[in-house]
Amino acid sequence: MRWIIISLLLGVYIFETVVSILNQKHSLKPIPMNVRDVYDSEGYKKWLAYSLEGHRYSLVQRGFSLIVLLVLLQGPFASLDRWVSLQIADPILQSLAFLGVYQTLMVFLGLPFGLYRTFSIEERHGFNRTTKGTFIRDTIVSYVVTLAVGGLLLGSIHALFLRYTNNVWQFVVITWASLAIFMVLVVAFLGKWFMRLFNRFTPLPEGDLRARIENLGASVGFNVKAILVMDASKRSTKSNAAFTGIGKTREVILFDTLLERMSDDEIVAVLAHELGHAVHKDTWRLLARQVVVMGLFAVGIGVVLQVPAFYTAFGFSDVHFGFATILFSILLEPVVLLLGIPLNLLSRQAEYKADAFASGQTDPRWLISALKTLSRENLANLNPHPLSVRLYYSHPPMSERIGALQG
Template structure:
């Protein structure tokens, strides 16, 4: 067996085994604490709500187990199973220009993967979310969303992919630097365009109508030195009962967005505290720091890909005979998550640290107890488990576990 094949299969087995072990720990821990509300939440979360959150977590975890198996099968089918070669043979047989052929190979593979995973998405939406009272998406809305997402991927992704493949073909040995710069510029452009050009295709955004709440938010923005293009309420309830708030955009095109479900469930003090938390990410420059981190990791990835594209063993070891820039890029996209899983705890740790910093900022701008009240309501209404396994959380949680986060904020009351 090729050394690269052995390395790939070993990494896949280890990473998959690790994820399976972590999932088992999570399920066991949640199940063990299902019938006991943690002391910190006993007066604010009923046993019934706590059990619902546990059951919801377990149901999603079971589907994730199936998803991992499906993902492994898809990955092996496209690589060692010859799927990429079969798709490449079809596109090569049409005699199209090389870049067009390359774009076709990559997009066909990615769309086929999405199609194979579609049953899982349907089950998540119409069985699990429906069972726990969160789904408000109709089959028609699901189909429209899927068509829009696919259409946007083709309209936006195909030209970007063609440009990157052209750079790979024509820019010489240092093509990866130019390709990286193009991708980062594209990411920034999309961050700027998303609030006004893309998001409205999926949801309706209306200016916040509550004059009292709007005045409080504007005063908070003034104190924080945050300038936005408006405060909007999104019709999130059209698809889901989950609630959230965020600010989106880049540069001068920033917007503050509340889900209508959140506006309906929190009072003014709590909404202001939630927004103060989101503004904490802005004031502590978390978005820029994450962007810089992403840029460095992406640059390293492109540098690695720049080396791998010229190595026969890279293609052969992953079961691909069709050696081209398109198949190299595709292989890298498919295989790199197998190895990057080991970086998850580092990324998750940084994200959780940022959440603590944003909480601290919110406590300094409003009152910590209002944020505590808001978070407890959101935990309860979103059926978020209060008792995750610590090791699972270390790998997968971008936010601190509920008990730790509430304890951190309670110390500031």
């Protein structure tokens, strides 16, 4: 059992490293014709340097996490459990304390990486606008929210497990239902609430642009009040737009950096793309897929909790709920990689459809020019390896998106 888990961890690391190296090599090939004008020779060099640094950073960062996990599996996890069970009697609080210590350790060990990423890599490449104060606040807020939300969710699942120990399928079905409800809450409310802990959202300023957007929104039944500007410039110069919420809670978020960098025509085109997602009900589709995935997760948790050998192999005396969630996350990694293939494919198809919608509402040249601006400003990879696209890309590569718009 021990070696199955360790081989899985190593296997995933090696596989992802190979994909990352392939991707890095591929970026040196000639850039597709239709996006060749995104970078001038200076910009091209900047992008290559940024992409190489990101690749190296992720190798080291993932390697470090792997080593930490391998070390913890050699005994410290079991010792932590023995120590926690001496302090706390309640089994649910025991597993929460166990996971809380683990999470705290991981956040602490991850800090130097986060600092390096923000204040060295992003800083040197001209993206960073995060102050030390914002960084500290972000770290603390996300730590507290993760502990609170994660604790509530895992505590509830553990309580279900204690209640249905003798009937694993009942446990799986009820866990699935709970995870599905949680997913709906995340999509409808929690995600928005979480974003508001970090950023300020303001209505689009009055003026020409707002009037044009109002017309566009009205033609597809979308209220302009739900189009908000986010102060992304507080952290980074990178720009983006996103669609959040569902039903009555849906919103289009425009980064203020996007408003700074793009012409009104380009902004209208980006907005038309986001409205395409609303018209096609893409969030509902995504939610439906996530509910199915939650079903697989619930089965996975049920199975992991049924095999005592998983726990005894790592020095535990019996099945341990806290350790089960860690094992589950390890077993999940290859599954998530594989699931990513069909899920990202569906997502990329939705992106093409939203682009097509936008080009029906506005001049396609505006969206093409907006996509090029986005790529340039964010130093996007214009030449990703096809395998990398298949595994990780929720959006099609720029040249393919633009190719589809050019017809």
